Structures are given as structure tokens and as C-alpha cells.
Amino acid sequence: MVGKTESNCRQIFSRVKRTLQADPAGEAMSPAPEQVRTGMLQRFTAAFAAHDVSGMLALLTxxxxxxxxxxxxxxxxxxxxxxxxxxxxxxxxxxxVLARMRSWTSSIELINGEANLVYRDQGEVKAVLCLALSRSGEQIQSVYLIMGPEKLGHV
Structure with missing residues (x-):
């Protein structure tokens, strides 16, 4: 049906199974309470601005x-x-890396229905940093950085 041999399908299934066991479905993108999310954003901002390796290490999955x-x-x-x-x-x-971003002013604002970070330089939006937290809300699963001017016009 899929144009693959039986042994090839077993191998594909085995690889997918290992991947899913290493990263359970639903681990990322789980909404955290707003206070937890805001606290995470504040800790991230402080660690990012200070180049704090241990602080950032504690935040990342x-x-x-x-x-x-x-x-x-x-x-x-x-x-x-x-x-x-x-x-x-x-x-x-x-x-x-991202050295200019540290000189910009950051603020926590509502982006896509959740609190995220907006970076401005002299009042102009230069970047938006969105975080996807782990299911517990205690660590960061994904960091999405948007810097394209054509994508920031509506912010």
C-alpha cells in the first residue's frame, strides 16, 4: 500500500517508536498558568541578558x-x-550571537494569546521571542525568535 517492503516498514516503525519514547507526544505546547509563564519569561530575560549559563541551563529541557x-x-x-x-x-x-538583542528593551506582552517577549529599539519592534514550555511549565521546550520586519508589522 505504501510502496515499501515489509522489513522496511518494520524498520520505519521501530525508528518512530524510539523517537516517540524519547520525546512523548504532548510534552511541548502545553498551556501553563499565566503566573508560571510570566515567571518563566522573567527568569529567561534575566539569564539571557546576563549570559548566565547556569540560569539558562536550569530553564531548558x-x-x-x-x-x-x-x-x-x-x-x-x-x-x-x-x-x-x-x-x-x-x-x-x-x-x-544575538548581541544586539541584549541592548534592546524587552517587555512581556500578549502574542498569539500568550505572554511572550517583545524587543524594541527606540520604540520600534525589532524581535518577538515566543517560548513553548514543557508540560509542567517549569522548563522551556522550544524558543521561537521572529526578527523579520515584514512579520513584525502587526505587533
């Missing part, structure tokens, strides 16, 4: 993912998604 969406030639950002706590930690605590 083992399978953390960072996805950035820049503006091509206008705004340069991280090109490929970064998966894994070690890589995401290195990007978020680096003194060179």
Missing part, C-alpha cells in the same frame, strides 16, 4: 529547540533550527 526567523538580507539570524540543550544553551548565552 534536554530536547530544547531554537528556531529563528529573520528577514533574509535585511535581518541576519540563526539559519537552521538548533536542537538539543547544549546547542541552544550555547546560542542563548554567547556574547556574540
Amino acid at each position: 534536554e530536547q530544547a529547540v531554537l528556531v529563528a526567523d529573520g528577514g533574509g538580507r535585511e535581518v541576519h539570524t540563526i539559519l537552521r533550527p538548533m536542537a538539543g540543550r547544549k546547542g541552544v544553551l550555547a546560542l542563548l548565552t554567547s556574547r556574540r
Whole structure:
């Protein structure tokens, strides 16, 4: 039916099963109470601004993912998604990567129905950082950074 041999289908099933066991369905994208989310955003902002490795390490899950969406030639950002706590930690605590963002003013605002971070430079929105928390709401599963000017016009 799918154009694959029986043994190939068994192998695909085995790989998918291992992947799902490592990252249970529904672990990310679970809504956390607003107070928990706001506290997480405040801790993230403090750790990000201070390049605090231990603070950021405590915030990220083992399978953390960072996805950035820049503006091509206008705004340069991280090109490929970064998966894994070690890589995401290195990007978020680096003194060179996202250095300009640290000089911008950040505020917690309602984006897509949830509290997230908006970064402004002289009143102009330059970036939006959205966090997807783990089911418990105690750690960050995914970080989505939007810096493309055409995508920030409505914020």
C-alpha cells in the first residue's frame, strides 16, 4: 500500500517508536498558568541578558529547540533550527550571537494569546521571542525568535 517492503516498514516503525519514547507526544505546547509563564519569561530575560549559563541551563529541557526567523538580507539570524540543550544553551548565552538583542528593551506582552517577549529599539519592534514550555511549565521546550520586519508589522 505504501510502496515499501515489509522489513522496511518494520524498520520505519521501530525508528518512530524510539523517537516517540524519547520525546512523548504532548510534552511541548502545553498551556501553563499565566503566573508560571510570566515567571518563566522573567527568569529567561534575566539569564539571557546576563549570559548566565547556569540560569539558562536550569530553564531548558534536554530536547530544547531554537528556531529563528529573520528577514533574509535585511535581518541576519540563526539559519537552521538548533536542537538539543547544549546547542541552544550555547546560542542563548554567547556574547556574540544575538548581541544586539541584549541592548534592546524587552517587555512581556500578549502574542498569539500568550505572554511572550517583545524587543524594541527606540520604540520600534525589532524581535518577538515566543517560548513553548514543557508540560509542567517549569522548563522551556522550544524558543521561537521572529526578527523579520515584514512579520513584525502587526505587533
